Amino acid sequence: MSIEVRSISKQFGNHTALDNVSLTFPDGKLTALLGPSGCGKTTLLRIIAGLEHPDSGDVYLGGENALAHHVRDRQVGFVFQHYALFRHMSVFENIAFGLRVRPRKERLSNEAIRKRVIRLLELVQLDWLADRRPTALSGGQRQRIALARALAIEPRVLLLDEPFGALDATVRKELRQWLRRLHEEIRVTSLFVTHDQDEALEVADEVVIMNRGSVHQTGAPAEVYARPATPFVYGFLGNVNLFRGRVQDGVLQTGSCRVGVPGHLGNGGSDDIAYVRPQDIQLERYTPGTDGIVVELERSHAIGPVAQLVLRRRDTQETIEVVMATERFGELQLKARETLVARPTRVHIFPAGQA
Numbered sequence: 001m002s003i004e005v006r007s008i009s010k011q012f013g014n015h016t017a018l019d020n021v022s023l024t025f026p027d028g029k030l031t032a033l034l035g036p037s038g039c040g041k042t043t044l045l046r047i048i049a050g051l052e053h054p055d056s057g058d059v060y061l062g063g064e065n066a067l068a069h070h071v072r073d074r075q076v077g078f079v080f081q082h083y084a085l086f087r088h089m090s091v092f093e094n095i096a097f098g099l100r101v102r103p104r105k106e107r108l109s110n111e112a113i114r115k116r117v118i119r120l121l122e123l124v125q126l127d128w129l130a131d132r133r134p135t136a137l138s139g140g141q142r143q144r145i146a147l148a149r150a151l152a153i154e155p156r157v158l159l160l161d162e163p164f165g166a167l168d169a170t171v172r173k174e175l176r177q178w179l180r181r182l183h184e185e186i187r188v189t190s191l192f193v194t195h196d197q198d199e200a201l202e203v204a205d206e207v208v209i210m211n212r213g214s215v216h217q218t219g220a221p222a223e224v225y226a227r228p229a230t231p232f233v234y235g236f237l238g239n240v241n242l243f244r245g246r247v248q249d250g251v252l253q254t255g256s257c258r259v260g261v262p263g264h265l266g267n268g269g270s271d272d273i274a275y276v277r278p279q280d281i282q283l284e285r286y287t288p289g290t291d292g293i294v295v296e297l298e299r300s301h302a303i304g305p306v307a308q309l310v311l312r313r314r315d316t317q318e319t320i321e322v323v324m325a326t327e328r329f330g331e332l333q334l335k336a337r338e339t340l341v342a343r344p345t346r347v348h349i350f351p352a353g354q355a
């Protein structure tokens with residue numbers, strides 16, 4: 001079922017948590033709400049769930065206005081960062097809970113509940129833990145059970161608020177793969193909140209990038225990474241070097257250096273900022289008179305497949321970060337303090353005022 005929010009705003013005191021947010025979440029897709037802490041992701045999720053009321057705007061679930069419906073009637077499954085499992089109940093009973101508390105008229109028989117819980121335990125691949133108490137599970141197992149419990153009521157949409165936020169990095173990585181596979185199987189329209197770029201880009205079909213209560217961009221992960229709509233999105237999705245200067249007819253004049261930026265015409269004289277990812281800079285030994293940014297190698301770190309280099313500009317003394325394959329780094333045989341020329345191979349230019 002699709003989810004749509006239209007012109008949602010929400011204030012807490014004089015703080016604007018959401019500022020006129022409109023979004024459509026397609027049916028059956030897994031969408032990540034991504035942004036830094038405090039940008040309003042959780043508030044948006046809570047409004048969709050019915051746990052919070054917007055000051056203005058509307059929420060539509062499957063085309064129907066949901067604000068008129070109580071949380072209970074929205075058929076929304078919710079998973080929080082901190083496992084909200086009942087400690088005194090077995091895993092089995094935790095999953096069955098939402099089914100047992102239904103009004104008698106709507107309640108399934110004990111046998112039907114048992115079958116559904118077993119099916120869910122199999123789905124999250126933890127059927128062997130049915131009789132355990134939540135305290136005897138690992139953090140990752142608890143979150144999988146929390147998900148099974150959210151799915152027990154056969155929700156029309158699934159909302160996950162930093163579901164892996166409290167887990168250590170390895171388990172987090174495992175669980176995001178697992179969530180992706182689970183989603184392929186169940187295809188329930190799902191939104192998950194995260195502030196982790198890698199998690200969002202790896203798991204989601206669609207990413208919504210937010211900052212300070214507003215949406216900056218929505219799109220497929222590869223799309224937002226390759227074509228960030230704003231300087232904020234560019235900086236938030238990965239490391240970036242900024243070169244301030246002026247672009248004219250495919251040439252960036254920055255500090256005392258000239259760099260070719262083919263295809264960029266400039267914006268008619270005002271200041272520009274070229275955004276360049278560390279992997280999109282080529283390094284060469286310096287020869288007098290060549291175009292490019294003259295730098296000195298300050299530090300390098302080449303463990304594993306990727307070498308990281310920190311360079312200092314000769315003209316402005318700013319640092320530049322470059323990454324390259326360790327193999328290539330070995331071939332170049334660079335020495336500390338050596339003078340080099342850096343040339344961006346791929347740039348995004350934003351006017352300085354937009355940053």
Ligand SMILES: Nc1ncnc2c1ncn2[C@@H]1O[C@H](COP(=O)(O)OP(=O)(O)OP(=O)(O)O)[C@@H](O)[C@H]1O
Pocket residue numbers: 012013015016017035036037038039040041042043044193195
């Ligand atoms: N009940 C509340 N009362 C007052 N302020 C609130 C309340 N809930 C949220 N806020 C504020 O609204 C802003 C947005 O909060 P929200 O939890 O939606 O952000 P978030 O992007 O989910 O951040 P995080 O990743 O840290 O959870 C924050 O500045 C937060 O302090």
